[in-house]
Each structure stands twice: as C-alpha cells, then as structure tokens.
Amino acid sequence: MTLFVRFAAHMADILDAMEEAGELPAGLNRKPVTVEPPRDLSHGDLATNAAMVLAKPAGTNPRALAEKIAARLEALDEVASVSIAGPGFINMTLTPETWAEELREIERLGSDYGRSDAGKGVTVNVEYVSANPTGPMHMGHCRGAVVGDALATLLEYAGHKVIREYYINDAGGQVDVLARSVHLRYREALGEDIGEIPEGLYPGAYLVPVGHKLATHYGSKFVDAPESEWLVLFRKTAVADMMDMIRDDLALLGIHHDVFASEAELQAAGKPDAAEKWLREHDLVYDGMLEAPKGEMPEDWEPVELPLFRSTNYGDDQDRPIKKSNGSWTYFGADMAYHYQKAQAADQLIDIWGADHAGTVKRIQAAVAALTEGKARFDVKLVQMVRLLRDGEPVKMSKRAGNFVTLADVVREVGKDVVRFTMLTRKADAQMDFDFAKVVEASKDNPVFYVNYAHARISSLGRRVAEAGIDLPEPDLSRLGTEELNLIKLAAQFPRIVDGAAHNREPHRISFYLNDLASAFHSWWNMGNDDPSKRIIVVNDVETTSVRLSLARQIGQIIRNGLMLMGVEALSEMQ
Template sequence: MSLYARFATALDAILDDLTAAGTLPADLPRKNVSVEPPRDASHGDLATNAAMVLAKPAGTNPRALAGEIASRLEKVEGVTAVEIAGPGFINIRLDEVAWRDELAAIHAAGADYGRSRTGEGEAVNIEYVSANPTGPMHMGHCRGAVVGDALASLLEWAGYRVVREYYVNDAGSQVDTLARSAHLRYREALGEDVGEIPEGLYPGDYLKPVGAMLAEEYGDRWVGKAESEWLPLFKKRTVAAMMDLIRVDLALLGIHHDVFASEAELQEAGKVDEAMRTLMDKGLVYEGTLEPPKGEVPDDWEPVELTLFRSTRFGDDQDRPMKKSDGSWTYFGADAAYHLQKAKGVDHLVNIWGADHAGTVKRVQSAVTALTDGKVDLDVKLVQMVKLMRAGEPIKMSKRSGNFVTLADVVREVGKDVVRFMMLTRKADAMLEFDFAKVVEASKDNPVFYVQYAHARISSLHRKAKALGLDKGEADLSLLDGEELALVQKAAQFPRIVEQAALAHEPHRIAFYLYDLAAALHAAWNRGNDHPEKRFLIEDNPEVSRSRLALARGIGQVLRNGLKIMGVEAAEEMR
C-alpha cells in the first residue's frame, strides 16, 4: 500500500470513529474526500479536504470538524504536526522515516509499484482506432490509437479488466467504393491499361498488391462481369486485406486489439433489429417527423415520417432517426445495436473518437442508457487532430488524392517510443503539433528526450557504481537528507496519479507527471555538478553512495513503470 493510500485509510478510520461517536451522521458520502500534496509545499507533506467536504452535509462548522479530525491525525504513526488552514483545510507534516519507508516500498513493489485495486475487477470495453478499412493507417488515426491503448493499459494498472476493441466499418458506401477501386487494380494486374484513376475511387498504390492477389487467385474470372456478381466478394476480400495491413501498422506502435467487431456481420446477424425491439418494448421508438433544421430552412425541405428514438428523454436536444425514409438503417441505428452488443458482460464502455464526432456523443450515450437500463455507462473521449510539421512548416495531406503521411513512415523515421510519448503530451481534446525536427531534439523542451534522458542517467549510475564496486552492500536510507527525500516525495505521488488518471480516463496525466519527476531528477543531478559532495556517487564515501544509488534506483523504477503504462521503453543510454 502506497503512502497516500495508507494515510487515506487512516483518515477513513478516523471518520468511522467520528461516525460511531455521533459527530458525523451515518452513511455520509466520502467520495470527494481526498488526501493529496498541498498546493504549496511549505504548508506540509499531505493535505486533506475532509472537513470542508463533510461539514455541510453533517450540519457542522468546517473548522470545528477539522479540529476533531486533526486531533486524531496527530496520533497516526509518522505524523509530526497537523495544522488547520483557512476555513478548514488540514495540512499534515510527516517525519523523514515515512519517506524512507516509501522508498523501501518502491523497491519492494518494483515493477508493480503504482498498481491499485481501484477498479475492483470491473470490466471495461475500450473501443479505439476503428478507422474505415479503406487504406493504411495515417497520422490522422495515430493519436486516437495511442490514447486508447495507453488508457487501456492505465485502467489495467488501476485494477480493471479491459477489453480492447476495434469496430470495423465494413458496411456502407465507402466499402463499395473500396471494392470498385480494388477491382480496377485487379484488372490492371491482369495487364489492362486503366489510365487515370476515375474520380470517386481510391487512387492509392496500396491497393495494387490487393489487385495482384485477386488476379493471381481468380485469373480473369471477374473481368467484364456485372458488378453485382463480383462486388460482394471483392468487398469481403479487400476489407480483409486492408485489416491485415492495419494490424501490421498498429503493431508498429505496439498496439494489439482483443476484438475486431464487424458492422456488416452485426447487421447480417439481425442485431440492429434486436436493439430496435428492445427500445420498442420500452416504448422508446415511434413513427414521427423531425423538426426542420435550425437556421435557414432549405427550399426543398419536406417533413418525412421516420422511425425515431426518444433520445430527448435522456437529455438529447432532439429525438433521433433509427431508419431512413427508404427503410434502411441510419448510422445511429447501427451504432445503437453495436453498443448494445459491446455492453453485454461489461460494466463500462469507453469510446475514443475523433473530434468531428462530437455531435453524435449525446445520442449514443442516450441509447446506451436506454438499452442497458442505466447499468452500463459510456464515456466518449474526443481526440483533436495532430498538426504535422517539419522544421516549423506544416505538412499538407489529402487521403482522397492518396497523398498522406502514413503511420508506418512516421514510426520508421522517429521511432515508436517518440510517437507514443508525443501523442500523450497534450490533453486529448487539445490540438497537438508534431514537428519531425523537434520530437528528436535533445533538449529540455522535448519531453520525450527529457524523460528518457533521466532514466538513461540513472542507468549510467548503476554501470558506474558497478565498475567502482560501490553497488555492494546494504543501503542505509537514514543517510538521505531532506533535499534528497524531496525526490521520494515526488515519486510517492505516482500511485495516486495512476488512480486519478484512470478515474478521469486521461492517460496524458502520466506523461505530465513523468516530465515533472524527470525534472526533479535532473535538478538533483545538476546540484551534484555544482557541488561535488552532492553527487550521487562519491568514490571515497561508499555508504553515502549506496544510499543515493538506492534513491536513484527508486526513481528509475517509477519512471519505468510510468513509461510502461504509456507503452514506451525506458532508455538505458542515449544515442
């Protein structure tokens, strides 16, 4: 159990005592009670808002309640002082033994330090990437892929059971267009001069191998035949080939999904009808007309009777059509069925979507609530675009013209770890710039380098200590002074950062934290450059060297654990 968790448990026991004594009412919600570092380090080592959160519902004065809590906190092992600040915040000071014990706990837990049981084994389905299978992965897909994969890893660290899912959009007009494009390349592979790729088809060379494969397998069997004869087969075979290509591209980023769900198979299995019947049984589907669009109404607009879902009952701004006027399913109808399928056997759903899907979030959440009777929640994380730059100049892309930067090209140029780390250096819904020159720059302004360099420095310490024979014997952690233990205080925040990031579904918090921890390590290293007695290794003082080596080893462990969540390797040396 981490230091913050230990004190949270101690605080919980104190609140239990106050409840038993009648000071606090029974069953008072404690969800928002926290134990965290104070905003100003001079105020202490820990702070809690317990009195501020609980006083009002308990019908008591915050400072008076803070006094009751503080008097009990003073008796907790490791506490040297407790102070009440402002209207009722409680600041706690710890003795140095508490931080030395936490460093020992980091060593003991090793690769598992920071793992928790916050999720209590609840199941989460995370759907991410889900790019249309119409070509290779490009950088427009990259950010959502990394955010989703890092979030999956983060939730596993926090004790959830995670299913990683990819929704294959293999039904609809774009797949028909893909099949026609493949048929053109098939004819080309058989020797036909196809000339310029017709407008509306996919022009990329990535379909040439698919055409060659189909030509080798079928010969000229499908040349000159009616489209209705070959289209279903070419759709199936081309989508399969594109998904193989996508899997290879994702593997370059270390991304592997547990489930690939097919939209076409969903519809063929009657799952959309099943979802519709479920909603009809609940009285949530009716035949009606939509209101005219807001703003200027088009001259040709006419009210059309449609099959509508009562999404306004769940907070949406209007009811949503499940079927088109021609009787075919809308995208929303298929989405509702897909989410019903995903919701079976899990407690939570998370979707990682591009920001252009913002308008559909509320209706899909409404459908999930309706279809599961509110038992399964859906959180949608919207991911903003990545602006590609090279030495400050923007790179223009057009997928339709076949001119785009593939994910594979970027990974080969700068490496998987750089790509993954950079995708997590901003909150997902904030725009991100990816400059090919800056992401490989050896400077403090490059967070990838800065964090990797911190770990590489620690690795170099171990190599040097071994060469000097300073790595033998037990480390006496009592030799670490307050300045050095400040590093432990920063490292000790890792478990609570993992829990908070997991609850918020925000893996970028890990990247932010690792940058701060790396900065603290670099600052300690630089103090040694200015003052030789503060160096991590001192050849004529093996006892102090061993204690500082143990400190560095603990910081390195936390850096590795955080990087593992992000799917990034920890560098042993910088090249």
C-alpha cells in the same frame, strides 16, 4: 499499501473513534473528506479538509473540530507534527522514517508500484481506432489509437478488466467504393490500361496487390460481369486485406486489439433488428418525419417518413433515423445495436472518437442509455486533430490524391516511442502540433527526450558503480537528506497520479507527471555540479553513495512504470 491509501484508512479510523467517543454524530457523509498533499509543500506533507467539511453537519465550528482531529493525528507514529491553518486545514508533517519506508515500498513493489485495485475488477470496453477498412492507417488515426491504447493499459493497471475493441465498418457505402476501386486494379492486373483512377474511387497503390490476387485467383471471369456478381466477393477480399494492413500498422505502434467486431456480421446476425424491436416495444422508436436540417439546406432535401429513435428523450436536439429510405440501416442504426452488444460483455464502455464526430455523441449516448436502461457508464472521448509540421510548415495532405502521410511512414521516421509519447503530451481534447523536427530534438523542451534522459542518467550511475567495482553496503535510509526526502515525496505521488488519470480517463497526466519527476531528478543531479559532496556517487563515501543510488534507482523504477503505461520503452543510454 502505499502511503496515501494508508492515511485515508487512518483518517477513517480516527473519525470512527470520534463517533464512538461522542465527539462526532454518527452517519456523517465522509465522502468530501480528503487526505492529500497540499499544493504548497511548505504547508507540510499531508493536509486534510476533514474539519471544514464535517463542521457544519456536526454542528460545531471548524477550528474546534480541527483541534480534536489534530490531537488524534498527532498520536500516529508516522506523524512528526500537526498544525491547523487557514479556515481549518489540518497540516501534517511526516517523519523521515515514514518517507524512507515509502522508498522501500517502491523497491518492494517494483513494476507494481502504482498498480491498484481501484477499478474493483469492473470490466471496461475501450473501442478505439475503428478506422474504415479502406486503406492504410494515416496520421489522422494515430492520436486516437495511442490515446485509446494508453487508456486501456492505464485502466488495467488501475484494477479494471479491459477489452480492447475495434469496430470494422465493413457494411457501408465506403466499402462498396473500395470494392469498385479494387475491381479496377483487378482489370489492370489482367493487362488492361485503366488510366487515371476516376474521381470518387480510392486511388492508392496499396490496392494493386489486391487486384493481382483476385486476378490470379479468378482470371478474367469478372472483367465484364455485372457488379452484382463480384461486389460481395471483392468487398470481402479487399476488407480482409485492408484489415491485415491496418493490423500491421497498429503493430508498429505496439497496439493489439482483443476483439475486431464486424458491422456486416452484426447486421447479418440481426442485431439491429432486435434492437429496433425492443425499442419499438418501449415506444423509443416510431415512424416519423425527419426535420429539415438546421444549417444550410441541401438542395435535394425532401421530407420522408423513417423509423426514428427518440433521442430527444435523452437531450438530443432531434430524433435520429435508424434506417434509410431504401430500407438499409443507417450508420447510427447499426452502431446503436453494436453498442448494445458491447454492453453485454462489459460494465462500462468507452469510445475514442475523432473530434469531427462530436455532433453524433448525444445520439449514441441516448441509444446506450435507452438500451441498457441507464445501467452502463458510457464515455465518448473526443480526440482533437493533430497538425503535422515539417520545418515549421504544415504538411499538406490530400486524401483524394492519396498522398496522406501514413502512420507507418511517421513511425519509420521518428520511431514508435516518440510517436506514442508525443501523442500523450496534450490532453486529448486539445489540438496538437506534431513537428517532425521538434519531437526528436534532444533538449529539455522535448519531454520525450527529457524524461528518457533522466532515466539514462540513472542507468549510467549503475554502470559506473559496477565498472568501478565498488562494493556498496546496505543503504542506511536514515541518512537521507532534505533534497532526497523531497524527491521521495514526489515519487510517492505516482500511485495517486495513476488513480486520478484512470478515474478521469486522462492518460496524458502520466506524461506530465513524468516530466515533473524528471525535472526534479535533473535538478538533484545537478546539485552535484556545484557541490561535489552532493553527487550521487561520492568518491570514498560508500554509505552516502549507497543511499543516494538506492533513491536514484527507485526514481528510475517509477519512470519505467510511467513509460510502461504509455507504451514507451525506457532508454538506458542516449546513444
């Protein structure tokens, strides 16, 4: 049990005892009670607001209540001193032995230090990437992919059961365009000069092999055939090949989904029809007129009666069509059924979307609320755009010309770990620059480097000791100094950081924490430059060396744990 979990339990015990002793009324809401490190560490190691939040409901004043709680806290073996400050904060300083024990705990738990059961096994479905199967992954997809994947790992570590899912949009107009583009490549493979790829079709050379494959398989059979004879076949073949390509791209980032859900299969299985039926029975779908668009009026707009979902019941500004006038499902109509399907296999849903889809969040949340009758927690995380920079200049991309920067290119250039780490150095809903030069820069401005550098330094300590053949005694942790204890205090935050990041679904918090931890470590290391007696390896003092090395190793362990959550490998040397 890590320290913060233990103190939350201590606090609960104390409040129980006070109830029993008649010092507190029974049944107070203890939810607002926290026991956490104060922002300003000069206040102590731990602080609780218990007296402030309980005073009013208990009919007493904060100071008086604080006195009573403080007396009981002071009686704990782990607590060295207690003080009451400000409006009623109770500050505690813990004994050095308590922190030494936490260091042992890190060593005991190793890669599990930080893991928790806070998620209580609740199943979370994280849907991310879900790029259209019409070409290779490009940098526009990258951030959502990394954020989704890191979030999934984080939730697992925090005690959730996680399903990593990819929704294949293989039923809409885009995949028909793909099939037509492939038909061109197919004709080309048979020797025809197709010239320029017409506007509106996918020009990318990655479709050439698909055309070849179809040509080899079917010969000239479909060259002059009407679209109805080949469209389905070409679409299916192309989508399958595109998905293989996308899976390969994702593998470059170390991303592997558990479930690939096909929109076409969903529709073939009649899921949207079932959803519509249920919604109509509950008067949540009706046939009605679509309101005219609020912004610029399209020239060809005309009122039409369509089946509309009552998303306005759930805060959307207008009801949304689930079918088009030609009878086929809208994207939303199918997506609604898809989310219902996901909710069958999970308690909570998370979608990772590009920020350009922000406008459709409300309707899908409305649909999930309706179909699950409000039972499933469902978060849509919007991921902002990444601006690619080279030499300080934005990299120009034109999707139409097909010259977008692919994810594979970027991974090839800077490496998987740099891409992943960098994508997690901003919160998801903030815009981000990705500068090819800066992300590989070996300086402290670059967290990717800075964190790894700390880890490499720690690794080098181990090598030095081994090379020197020094025989170290068991570390005597009573020899830990102030600086060392402060470092342990920061290291001990890791489990809290993990829980907070998981709870708020914000994986970037891990990278910020690691940067802080690395900074504290570099600072400690550097003290040895000014004062040789403060080095980690102190010549002719195996006792001190043993203690400090033990601490350094556990810092390294936490860096590895954090990097693991981000899907990044820790480096043992900086080449």
